[in-house]
Amino acid sequence: MALSRRAFLAGVAALPLLSLSTHANSDRSLHFLNSSNSVDRDALRNFRKATDIDVIMDIYNDEAQFIGEFLSGDPRYDAVLASDDSISHLVQTGLLDPLNRSLVPNIRQIDSHFLTAEFDPNRNFSLPYIWGTLGIGYRKSAIEKKPDSWKFLLDSNKYFNRIALLSEKLAVLQIAQKYLGYSSNSTDKEAIDKAEQLLVRQKPYIKNFSNNTKNLLLSGKVDVAMLWSNDFLKIQNKSTDIGYVVPKEGTLIWQKSLCIPKHAADPVAAHKLIDFLLGKETAARLAKKYHYATPNKDALELMDKNYLDNPALFVPSAILKKSESRGFPGGAHSQLYKKAWERIMGN
Incomplete structure (x- = not known):
């Protein structure tokens, strides 16, 4: 899921975007760059009814497309929905405007756990x-008990040649640090070295490092795998034999967040859209429709039991408290992770 800083700054060329509009010919309009399966046309219509502001929404399908559009030099977007990785880079490169919280009263509905983040520490931008998690996907028929610890993947000889880890160096090393008792976002050389040593020891038992671990599970090529929650949600209806759990040590939390680009034409309208999308009724309806986890604590009151009990959507509060948002270290710290990964792959 992570995107390299070099790719980000290069501004990968984007494919044509899908565009939607409320088409109401209002005297006021804003442009919104949104990821697929996140906000629908009904939300735009409801926003227009509430504010008399039209929305022209472009939809991107992947990070390369988002970056190509964002860095195209056309400053038409007033609001964007972006990944934690992209926001980290946008903040570092000064391409976002600070948010005016007084214009977003629905912020009080957001769970306090999500009001700080490693990629935007004070949520200024x-x-x-x-949101979602990184966890363990497993084949129920092949596992004696639910894998409740990262030990199953990182520190066990029980599933020789039946384990798959992601090929994302940062995520894997961060989880190894978490398992060893460090912050997953530690940039301390000792923590990174210990994580490297753990993975080198475990490597003989690992069948694959892959960003397609969901298909390795589905095909039966592995029995336990590191898996993003959104990938599990894509396959949960394809096989009742695949389970998902967030380990007791805690995990990485991935997020997509709303923000306002630098030089937005109408930042006040952008704040209104952000506030509307964060409201509990809108958040609940869209979370149900697209089957994702919402950080809106008030919206949860509107959800049914099946939604709230899905382990790929929500984790027990005790485990959530141990979990951390994703950080994306730069400079010398990034090099520490890079060199550690190269040594792991070389062993």
């Missing part, structure tokens, strides 16, 4: 809209 972004507010959370969608």
